[in-house]
Amino acid sequence: MKIKYELLKTEKNTKARLGKIHTNYGTFDTPMFMPVGTQATVKTLSPEEVKACGSGIILANTYHLWLKPGADIVEHAGGLHKFMNWDQAILTDSGGFQVFSLAKPKDITEEGVYFKNIYNGDKMLMTPEKSIEIQNKLDSDIAMSFDECVGFPHTREYVEKSVERTIRWARRGKEVFNNPNQSLFGIVQGAEFEDLRKHCAEELIKMNFDGYSIGGTAVGESKELQYKQVEYACKYLPEDKTRYLMGVGDPIDIIENVIRGVDIFDCVSPTRLARHGHALTFNGKINLRNACYKEDFTPVEDGCDCYCCKHYTRAYVNHLIRSDEVFGQRLLSIHNIRFLTRLTEDLRKSIKDDNILEYRENFIKKYYGDK
16 A cells, blocks of 8 residues: 555644654654665664664665665565565665765766766666666665755756756656555755745645655755755645655754654664764763773663663673674664654654643753753
């Protein structure tokens, strides 16, 4: 079946939404955070560990899975869920962001984007049709349209052309989309220009996508500009469909963008931070590599119910990180993902109680302190 978004409540002081996403693999509450499983795995963790963190949906990367092991192999395995033994929902990105991070402006054509295979150097072409074909084979629950993600800074003239191309590519992808069990999202681009965001959203809505993503944020712009771009996009998106903000995972950004009407988020940050010894806590980010934790026999965060905090101390994690032991990275990955799912649980409660602005104020005081 196609996914279905159910809007339960809008917070009375803001645009924040409490909802549910119904999928073939369960129903999940929103707002929610999706861990990133780039190569059909969330780095260092088992599916069971990710599930225990409270994550209902994970993201897998179309570009990387196309190159290795290949979409045909995943299809022969029975799709991504069976291939990676994940019994909850999966969203696949379009591959567009990776292609654009590798391609030069001259490589972007109306047909698609030319880029060099990172594994063998072959010249390859990703088109809207190819992206959809790969995602249909991967058999994720949610597939993304192929779009152009414009970096920052940029000119209005370029963004205008890019938005039109994104709209044309969305139409081309939708025309070849043929997986009845999968849902397809359109991606709203337009940078910081409200009229372009509005135009892009309205054209995508005419195509009747199953949900909508907000792209082109967290690409070098200020936080204030990011929030404006999200406001501009959400303003023109339908109330009865999911809104997904791509690549955003900083705790304060999640809060601010939930306030502006976003439902789901993804980011590599919790596991990337963990690999460098950093832990997210409600009292701010801490670096467990630091010597001050060598004899600290308290949990990474008091009150956290994750596996790491229930069983191990800061001193032990400090020892593992300083010894370059992967187990330390695993424990902090579990903690950081659980931190972000706990944050979204708190946000859902604050929407229910109509006090999300008060929650934001209290969070900022604790998280940033006197910084």
